[in-house]
Amino acid sequence: MSSNWLTLFIDSFPKILIPGLTRTIPLTVISFSIAMVIAVLTAMAQYARIPILSQIIRFYIWVFRGTPLLVQLFIVFYGLPRVGILIDPFPAAVIVFSLNEGAYDSETVRAALESVPIGQMEAGYCVGMTYMQIMRRILLPQAMRTAFPSLSNSLIAMVKSTSLAANITVTEMFMTTQRIVARTYEPLLLYLEVGLIYLIFSTLLTFLQGWGEKRLGAYMEKEA
Amino acid sequence: MLLEVKNVKKHFKSLDVLKGIDLSIDTGEAAVILGPSGAGKTTLLRCMNFLETPDSGELIFEGQRYDMTHMSKKEIRNYHLQTAFVFQSFNLFLNKTALQNVTEGLIIARGLDKNQAEKKGLEALERVGLVTHKDHFPHQLSGGQQQRVAIARAIAADPKIIFFDEPTSALDPELTGEVLSVMRSLADDGMTMAIVTHEIEFARTVSNKIIFMENGVVVESGPTAKMFTNPDKERTAAFLKVTGK
Ligand SMILES: Nc1ncnc2c1ncn2[C@@H]1O[C@H](COP(=O)(O)OP(=O)(O)O)[C@@H](O)[C@H]1O
Numbered sequence: 001m002s003s004n005w006l007t008l009f010i011d012s013f014p015k016i017l018i019p020g021l022t023r024t025i026p027l028t029v030i031s032f033s034i035a036m037v038i039a040v041l042t043a044m045a046q047y048a049r050i051p052i053l054s055q056i057i058r059f060y061i062w063v064f065r066g067t068p069l070l071v072q073l074f075i076v077f078y079g080l081p082r083v084g085i086l087i088d089p090f091p092a093a094v095i096v097f098s099l100n101e102g103a104y105d106s107e108t109v110r111a112a113l114e115s116v117p118i119g120q121m122e123a124g125y126c127v128g129m130t131y132m133q134i135m136r137r138i139l140l141p142q143a144m145r146t147a148f149p150s151l152s153n154s155l156i157a158m159v160k161s162t163s164l165a166a167n168i169t170v171t172e173m174f175m176t177t178q179r180i181v182a183r184t185y186e187p188l189l190l191y192l193e194v195g196l197i198y199l200i201f202s203t204l205l206t207f208l209q210g211w212g213e214k215r216l217g218a219y220m221e222k223e224a
Numbered sequence: 225m226l227l228e229v230k231n232v233k234k235h236f237k238s239l240d241v242l243k244g245i246d247l248s249i250d251t252g253e254a255a256v257i258l259g260p261s262g263a264g265k266t267t268l269l270r271c272m273n274f275l276e277t278p279d280s281g282e283l284i285f286e287g288q289r290y291d292m293t294h295m296s297k298k299e300i301r302n303y304h305l306q307t308a309f310v311f312q313s314f315n316l317f318l319n320k321t322a323l324q325n326v327t328e329g330l331i332i333a334r335g336l337d338k339n340q341a342e343k344k345g346l347e348a349l350e351r352v353g354l355v356t357h358k359d360h361f362p363h364q365l366s367g368g369q370q371q372r373v374a375i376a377r378a379i380a381a382d383p384k385i386i387f388f389d390e391p392t393s394a395l396d397p398e399l400t401g402e403v404l405s406v407m408r409s410l411a412d413d414g415m416t417m418a419i420v421t422h423e424i425e426f427a428r429t430v431s432n433k434i435i436f437m438e439n440g441v442v443v444e445s446g447p448t449a450k451m452f453t454n455p456d457k458e459r460t461a462a463f464l465k466v467t468g469k
């Protein structure tokens with residue numbers, strides 16, 4: 001029995017890991033990158049209190065933070081075809097994960113921007129810099145440093161949430177595992193195994209987070 | 225006349241902070257603006273640098289007239305490229321080293337190349353005695369050193385005038401001297417400056433002109449020597465503690 005388990009574990013390891021590398025990781029990396037773009041742009045618009053646009057962004061954040069990710073996935077993948085919008089599983093997952101993550105990260109980045117002492121903006125103006133120059137060179141780098149731990153945490157959370165994409169037929173790690181379970185009837189071993197692979201991914205990211213914080217931290221005060 | 229403002233008015237809510245300020249500053253002049261706390265000195269400097277938009281006011285800078293309430297972004301930026309501001313709270317860029325604080329505006333706002341900017345930046349740091357601290361971040365510097373970096377940032381771009389808003393008020397008493405002595409040397413070199421300060425002794429010995437403000441109006445202005453010995457207004461005499469008047 002135990003030697004069977006070991007064989008199964010070893011045989012299935014690459015079978016689960018490969019969709020991890022070809023689906024879970026790309027889904028996470030692509031979605032998180034888009035989410036960052038959304039977060040930074042929307043946070044900047046909110047920070048600048050651009051009339052109407054700020055209201056639209058507040059509405060977007062309200063909707064995406066107030067509804068379950070799983071429901072959002074179902075709406076886009078199973079719901080939208082009803083009105084003629086058909087999206088393949090992977091891009092559908094990317095759209096939902098990006099928008100969902102972007103909504104959360106937008107608030108993180110906005111709060112971080114607002115924590116940057118405003119006097120630096122005025123100093124920037126007085127040396128002749130434009131708003132966007134000050135934003136890009138002075139405020140955003142400091143805000144991103146402040147937001148970094150919290151953004152890394154949401155990245156780690158996102159790696160795990162991508163397992164929900166199994167529900168819209170993305171053959172990522174979890175779905176692959178389910179299929180092996182259906183064939184072998186070894187749920188305990190295989191779900192532990194996929195859990196272990198998620199754990200490895202998260203741990204690697206946690207190390208990266210620590211390294212990143214150290215690199216970014218050069219100008220920050222020790223206690224900050 | 226390098227710079228003149230006329231009829232600058234500014235209110236916050238129901239409070240009239242500036243009630244029609246006129247003042248002028250000549251090239252090479254070190255003008256000190258004195259007055260009790262709440263007089264509107266900071267608001268005046270902020271209006272003169274477009275960090276606040278006044279309700280009314282005219283600016284005449286190098287002979288060119290501007291309506292202060294309707295300056296375009298471009299006009300303001302162009303003005304900022306010729307002026308500098310030193311804040312009470314330093315306002316250094318916290319993610320930049322001392323040298324980068326000085327070169328940032330030169331490179332980004334003026335388009336100097338990095339080498340030229342660093343050369344100018346080091347010269348400016350040299351003048352405030354902080355070349356040795358060029359790679360320090362603001363949090364690694366004392367308040368006095370941070371303010372000297374802020375002054376280096378101000379002078380690096382060869383401004384036509386530098387505005388100072390209580391540059392030593394946020395400092396521990398033992399650190400004010402180093403900042404004041406840098407400012408004194410700028411005045412000696414003929415730098416045009418408009419300085420808000422409570423350092424009466426500094427004002428008396430460094431400035432050519434005193435502008436005394438109270439309750440949002442200029443009570444009196446004149447040459448430093450006269451203002452300290454024989455001012456026209458009782459209130460000025462009382463504030464400057466001129467005796468025998
Ligand atoms: N942003 C603001 N909002 C409301 N009131 C302000 C603001 N800035 C200054 N004031 C008020 O204007 C008055 C003058 O302030 P200020 O210009 O800072 O005076 P000073 O620099 O001479 O001490 C004070 O009563 C102050 O409370």
Ligand SMILES: [Mg+2]
Nearest residue numbers: 265266267390
């Ligand atoms: Mg003040």
